[in-house]
Amino acid sequence: MKKFLERIAHGVLIGDGAIGTMLYAKGVAPEANFEHLNLVRPELVLELHREYLDAGAQVIETNTFGANCAKLSAIGLGGKVAEINRRGAQLARSAADGKDVYVAGSMGPLGRGKSELSPEQIAECFRVQASALAEGGVDLLILETFSELDELLTALAAAKETGLPVVANLAFGEGGRLPGGTSAESAALRLAEAGADVIGANCGAGPLELLATVKRISTVCAVPIAAYPNSGFPEYIDGRYIYRTTPEYFADRAEELVAAGASLVGGCCGTTPEHIRAMAARLQATSLPPRERVPEGGGRALPRSESIAGGEALTPSPSPGGRGELHASFLDRWGTEPVITVELDPPKGLDCARVLAGSRALKEAGAHAINLAENPLARVRMGNLALASLIRREVGIEVIAHVTCRDRNLIGTQSELMGASLLGVSSILAVTGDPASLGDEAGASSVFDLNSFTLIKLLSDLNGGVNALGNPIGSGTGFTIGAAFNPNTQNMEVQVRRLVKKVANGAQFAQTQPIYDIARFHDMMEQTAHLDIPVLPGVLPLVSGRNAEFLHNEVPGIVIPEEIRKRMAGKSGEEGVAEGLAIAKEFIEAASAKAGGFYLIPPFGKYEIAVELVRFIRNKEEHRGHGGPQGTQRKGL
Numbered sequence: 001m002k003k004f005l006e007r008i009a010h011g012v013l014i015g016d017g018a019i020g021t022m023l024y025a026k027g028v029a030p031e032a033n034f035e036h037l038n039l040v041r042p043e044l045v046l047e048l049h050r051e052y053l054d055a056g057a058q059v060i061e062t063n064t065f066g067a068n069c070a071k072l073s074a075i076g077l078g079g080k081v082a083e084i085n086r087r088g089a090q091l092a093r094s095a096a097d098g099k100d101v102y103v104a105g106s107m108g109p110l111g112r113g114k115s116e117l118s119p120e121q122i123a124e125c126f127r128v129q130a131s132a133l134a135e136g137g138v139d140l141l142i143l144e145t146f147s148e149l150d151e152l153l154t155a156l157a158a159a160k161e162t163g164l165p166v167v168a169n170l171a172f173g174e175g176g177r178l179p180g181g182t183s184a185e186s187a188a189l190r191l192a193e194a195g196a197d198v199i200g201a202n203c204g205a206g207p208l209e210l211l212a213t214v215k216r217i218s219t220v221c222a223v224p225i226a227a228y229p230n231s232g233f234p235e236y237i238d239g240r241y242i243y244r245t246t247p248e249y250f251a252d253r254a255e256e257l258v259a260a261g262a263s264l265v266g267g268c269c270g271t272t273p274e275h276i277r278a279m280a281a282r283l284q285a286t287s288l289p290p291r292e293r294v295p296e297g298g299g300r301a302l303p304r305s306e307s308i309a310g311g312e313a314l315t316p317s318p319s320p321g322g323r324g325e326l327h328a329s330f331l332d333r334w335g336t337e338p339v340i341t342v343e344l345d346p347p348k349g350l351d352c353a354r355v356l357a358g359s360r361a362l363k364e365a366g367a368h369a370i371n372l373a374e375n376p377l378a379r380v381r382m383g384n385l386a387l388a389s390l391i392r393r394e395v396g397i398e399v400i401a402h403v404t405c406r407d408r409n410l411i412g413t414q415s416e417l418m419g420a421s422l423l424g425v426s427s428i429l430a431v432t433g434d435p436a437s438l439g440d441e442a443g444a445s446s447v448f449d450l451n452s453f454t455l456i457k458l459l460s461d462l463n464g465g466v467n468a469l470g471n472p473i474g475s476g477t478g479f480t481i482g483a484a485f486n487p488n489t490q491n492m493e494v495q496v497r498r499l500v501k502k503v504a505n506g507a508q509f510a511q512t513q514p515i516y517d518i519a520r521f522h523d524m525m526e527q528t529a530h531l532d533i534p535v536l537p538g539v540l541p542l543v544s545g546r547n548a549e550f551l552h553n554e555v556p557g558i559v560i561p562e563e564i565r566k567r568m569a570g571k572s573g574e575e576g577v578a579e580g581l582a583i584a585k586e587f588i589e590a591a592s593a594k595a596g597g598f599y600l601i602p603p604f605g606k607y608e609i610a611v612e613l614v615r616f617i618r619n620k621e622e623h624r625g626h627g628g629p630q631g632t633q634r635k636g637l
Contacts, residue, residue: 004102004140004165004205005197006595008224008263011286013102014280015059016052016265022272023048023063033075036065045088049095055273056280059264060096061106061142063087064133069125070113082132089136104142104167105133107159109151115451122151126158134162142167144202144228145268146180147251149187156194159372168196168225171203173469176213180461181470188221200226203268206233206245207253211260218261229253229261231270243270247278254279255286257386263288318543330369330398330427331480331509331617334534338617339597341400341511341536342610343371346381352390358607359395365614368528369427369512371599372593375407378439385416389423400482400511401425403455404433412447414458414467421462421477429482429511430455430502453498453505456481460506483507485535487515487524488559496527503531513557516564516583518590525594536599537591539613542580543603544572581609592620 007013023034026044037045045063051061066072067084077084082194085105092103107129114122129139141159143166146152152168159166168191176184184201191199199221200212210229217225232245254265267281282443333339342362344355345490359370370391372384388399408416417428432452436444450458465476478588483502499510510528515521515537528535540558542548548568552560564583571579582601588598598617602610 004485008198010288011263012258012286013058013264014056014276014283015104015226016049016061016122017063017267017271017273017276018231018269019048019063019065019106021270025272027180033077034068035064035072035084036077036080038063038084038091039065039080042091044089045091045096049525051091051273052276053101055277057101057106057266057276058360059102059140059266060092061104061266062092062133062136062138063106064129064266065090065106065108065144066106067108067109070110070117078117080154081128085132086136089138093137098245099106100443101137103137104140105136105164106129107133107143107155107415109146109155111147114151115180119154119299123154125156126155127161130159130162133389134164136609138164139486140165140167140197142169143224144169145171147173149182149190151192153194156191156196160195165197166267167197167198167200167407169200169202169226169228171371172201172210172213173479174209175469175471177217177470179468179470180457181466183470184216185220192221192223196223196291198224198226198264200228200262202226202228203230203339204225206230207257207407207550209252211253214257214260214262224264224321225262226264226266227257228266228268229257230268231275235289243587245270245275246592247272247274250275251278255282258286260281261289264625270481277311331411331534336597337621338592338595339536340367340370340600340614340617341369341371341597342367342600342602342607342614343373344607345605346372346380346384346387348381350382352382352387354521354605355387356391356564357390357395358605358610359397361607361611362614363395363397366612366618367397367600367610369419369596370398371400371429372402373540374402374404375416375439376434377443378406378434378436380439380441385425386421388420388425392424392426398427399425400427400429400480402429402431404431405450405452406433406436406446408415409583410468413450413455417462417477417479421479426478426479427482428459429484430459430507432485447570452483453501456483456502457505458505458514463506472608481506481508483510485510485512485524485528486557487512487537488557492520492523492527499528499531503533503594507533509534509536509538512538514538514551514601516560516587518587520559521587521591524595534596536597537595538599538601539584539587540601541584541603541609542568542614543601543606544574544576545578546572547576547580547603565613577609583611584613588613588617589620592617 014066020034024030069078069081072078096103108517117129141164156168166456169256171315172184188199201210204210207229210227214227231243257265291478344358372388373382375381384401392398430452459481461480462477463479467473485499489495520536544567548560548565551558600610602612
């Protein structure tokens with residue numbers, strides 16, 4: 001341990017390059033699990049280690065980056081986590097025997113499977129992997145490609161339990177920032193305080209971008225710095241991703257990384273033994289330059305307003321408080337009168353006449369906002385953001401556009417939301433969305449870079465004037481942010497905890513799945529009262545007995561009590577519609593004393609039914625006076 005830390009404190013060590021890139025180049029299919037090769041094709045992994053050692057690498061990494069319980073369990077290898085990691089360490093150790101080099105146990109983030117694990121389970125995943133790597137004989141542990149600081153801190157704590165030196169590398173985005181806005185300086189200080197022996201960055205856009213990040217870390221952090229840049233951006237040629245950065249260019253940038261303060265330099269995606277060979281030859285006689293003296297205790301915390309390269313201030317511009325132009329006609333009415341929102345379906349084609357007519361009729365009846373779902377049930381309809389802008393312009397009523405996580409990646413989602421703000425869309429309901437497999441578009445795939453929680457956080461960040469990386473976007477989008485809530489579950493406490501998290505991320509109101517059980521409604525209102533946001537119960541009028549049975553038995557999230565299904569049994573046509581309206585009005589009557597409003601969902605796009613319910617709610621309120629529903633009060637948002 002002392003030997004490695006002493007060497008890196010006083011000299012430059014050469015790391016190896018990409019493992020995945022090279023295994024792919026050797027014929028391993030990209031969809032294969034590279035870590036499993038430690039067990040099924042160990043000779044291939046050993047060959048790669050030897051190639052990097054022959055190129056001049058002094059620190060080689062085990063082929064275990066994704067060998068954690070979350071990723072391996074997802075493909076049925078959860079029972080082999082320890083075995084794969086031990087074998088990976090042994091292979092690298094075998095290649096390094098007799099050479100003056102170090103073996104670093106590679107550990108990466110848990111990926112999407114992390115969302116299903118508790119904090120304790122996450123820590124245990126990292127603990128099991130670190131322990132197995134230590135048992136296999138590694139000299140140090142390298143935690144790499146983490147984009148979430150909290151996850152890296154958890155992994156660091158688990159890795160430190162082994163007593164081995166730990167390198168903690170983050171994958172920074174544009175401007176040297178993590179998703180959510182944490183700067184390279186702040187992240188480095190947190191890692192130093194947590195006991196990281198070496199702090200640095202890997203992956204990212206390429207050597208030049210990472211160079212700027214290393215320079216920033218070196219100004220606040222006294223511990224050694226690691227740098228493992230990508231080989232620039234890949235180009236897609238003839239079905240393969242090709243990295244065009246030459247070994248010579250990579251070696252040039254490696255010299256600059258050392259000059260900036262890095263003492264452990266290797267390569268990430270796209271780098272090959274040739275890149276490492278050129279870098280090792282260039283850095284062979286390079287000594288570590290003196291670092292600028294950092295204040296005792298690790299460094300200084302940079303204020304959020306400190307400028308980055310190019311002089312752009314990091315402090316976001318003041319946001320308009322999350323309020324759109326028509327905001328006063330929507331949430332500001334909560335507590336003084338029932339808030340009424342109504343869902344209409346975007347057309348399946350280009351004819352908007354009916355949805356515009358419905359919006360006008362609902363506005364005249366007294367509705368406050370129109371809901372527009374986004375490709376519900378994963379079936380293609382007109383884009384709801386453009387339609388929302390048209391309705392606002394033509395009708396003059398606020399529109400709540402539903403935005404799902406299914407159809408766009410993180411880049412497209414941010415771009416689309418900024419465009420929606422430009423078009424005047426001021427209210428968004430953030431939902432995960434039905435998977436593409438539910439729809440009828442053969443070949444369509446789901447994206448799900450985000451979920452409803454992270455989408456709400458993104459909307460809140462955009463309101464605050466920054467994007468997902470914390471980079472300024474201007475004055476802020478001003479969205480009113482909504483969340484979905486499903487009370488029709490056996491354990492409502494779980495759904496309440498989810499809503500609490502959504503509110504903490506920035507949700508300002510909630511709309512629920514249709515409710516038919518008034519006792520369940522009262523339970524929901526009692527359990528969510530502490531959140532101080534409008535929770536609008538969904539009201540979906542039934543139209544027939546067949547419709548009631550279908551909703552109860554086939555539609556997830558909807559539960560219809562037996563007594564209501566009996567009332568609808570055998571009814572259809574005008575009789576069914578009349579009975580369904582009567583049931584809906586009875587629910588509204590019973591719920592109005594506690595509800596701050598209602599979310600009306602007309603069946604089969606029959607907005608005329610919603611018009612009748614809006615008038616019913618408004619007439620009821622006029623007869624009672626304008627003091628607002630009992631049990632509610634005006635609350636600050």
